Amino acid sequence: MIPWLEPRDPFPPVEQALEEPNGLLAAGDDLSMPRLLEAYSRGIFPWFNEEDPVLWWSPDPRMVLFTDRLHVSRSLRKTIRSGHLRVTCDGAFAAVMRACAEPRPGQDGTWITRGMVYAYEQLAAHGHAHSVEVWEGDALVGGLYGVSIGGMFFGESMFTRRADASKVALVALARQLGRWGLPLIDCQTSTAHLASLGACELPRADFVGEVARLVRLEVPAQPWTFDPDLLAGV
Numbered sequence: 446m447i448p449w450l451e452p453r454d455p456f457p458p459v460e461q462a463l464e465e466p467n468g469l470l471a472a473g474d475d476l477s478m479p480r481l482l483e484a485y486s487r488g489i490f491p492w493f494n495e496e497d498p499v500l501w502w503s504p505d506p507r508m509v510l511f512t513d514r515l516h517v518s519r520s521l522r523k524t525i526r527s528g529h530l531r532v533t534c535d536g537a538f539a540a541v542m543r544a545c546a547e548p549r550p551g552q553d554g555t556w557i558t559r560g561m562v563y564a565y566e567q568l569a570a571h572g573h574a575h576s577v578e579v580w581e582g583d584a585l586v587g588g589l590y591g592v593s594i595g596g597m598f599f600g601e602s603m604f605t606r607r608a609d610a611s612k613v614a615l616v617a618l619a620r621q622l623g624r625w626g627l628p629l630i631d632c633q634t635s636t637a638h639l640a641s642l643g644a645c646e647l648p649r650a651d652f653v654g655e656v657a658r659l660v661r662l663e664v665p666a667q668p669w670t671f672d673p674d675l676l677a678g679v
Contacts (some may be wrong), residue, residue: 447471450501459488459653460504468504468649475499476564482573485592485599486660488653490633495558500592505649507630508639510615512623515641517616517679524609525616525679530587531580531678532617535668538569538576543589545602557602565601566594573666577614579607581671586610591630596662597655598622599631615642616679621671627662629655 448457450473462470470489476499484490488611493500524530542565546557568574573594579587587610589603598618602643605611619630619642632639635646647655 446647449473450475452477454632456478456484456487456489456501459649462503462505462649468502468534469500470503471500471501472498473611475536476560478564478571478573481564481568481592482594483572485597486656488631488649488656488678489602490599490631491561492556492609493558503649503653504634506635506646507649507652508635508644509647509652509655510619510630510632510639510642510644512619512628512630512643515616515619515623516641518641521609521612521616522679525613525676530610530613532613532671533573533578534617534621534671535569535579535589537578538573538574538583539575539592540564540585541578541604542566542602544585544588544606545590547604565590565592575669577618579610579614581607582612587614589614590629593664595660595664596627596629597659598627600633612638612642613676617671617675620675620679621669624672624675625665627664628661 448471450471452475462468489503491499492502531670565574576590579668586607587605592599604609634642
C-alpha cells in the first residue's frame with residue numbers, strides 16, 4: 446500500500462517506496478509548483494497514465510548522466526559535424542513538451558496529460574523548467590525538456606523526428622551544463638538509448654545525496670542560452 450497525499454501532506458521517505466513496481470512512493474492529485482519543486486528536490490518525480498491519479502516515484506537504482514562522462518559515438522559525431530541540425534535552448538518549451546506528448550509506436554496514449562503540460566509550463570515561466578530544441582531549417586525535429594533546481598537538472602522526456610535529433614539535444618545540454626560546472630542529469634530509469642550516451646545507474650541513496658547537495662548551488666541567469674561554440678570540436 447502507498448499513502449494518498451492531501452495538498453499539504455509531506456512526502457514519505459523515499460526508502461518507503463515499493464520494490465514492485467520499482468519506486469512507487471505515493472499518490473495524490475497535486476501538480477502545483479510547490480509540490481513539484483518539493484518532489485524533485487527529494488529525488489521524486491510524477492509519472493502516471495491519463496486514467497490514473499498522480500503517482501509519485503523514486504526508483505532504485507536511478508539512471509543518471511554525469512556531464513563529464515558523456516559518450517558521443519562516431520556516427521553521432523558525424524551527424525553533429527554535418528551542420529544540418531541547429532540547437533537552441535528555451536526557445537520553444539511548449540512545442541517541445543507537446544511533441545514529447547505525441548503517441549509513439551506501440552503506445553495507446555501518453556503520460557504527459559494536459560494537466561502535466563500546464564504544470565510544467567508554469568515551472569518554465571518561473572525559470573524552473575527548460576527545453577532544448579533541435580531544428581532542421583525552420584522545422585522542429587527533436588528536443589527534450591526537464592526541471593532545473595539549483596545545480597541539478599532532472600530530465601523528463603525527449604522526442605525525435607530525425608535520426609539522432611534527441612541525442613544531439615542531450616549532447617548539447619550535457620556539454621553546456623558541464624561548462625557551467627553542473628555535473629549531473631537525472632535520467633530517471635534505465636534505457637539502452639541513454640546508456641549509449643554514457644548514462645549509468647546509481648543506488649537511490651547515492652542519488653538522493655547528490656540531489657540534496659546540488660540543489661543548493663547557484664544557477665545561470667534565466668532563461669538559459671547555449672554558448673555559440675557549444676558543439677564545435679565534438
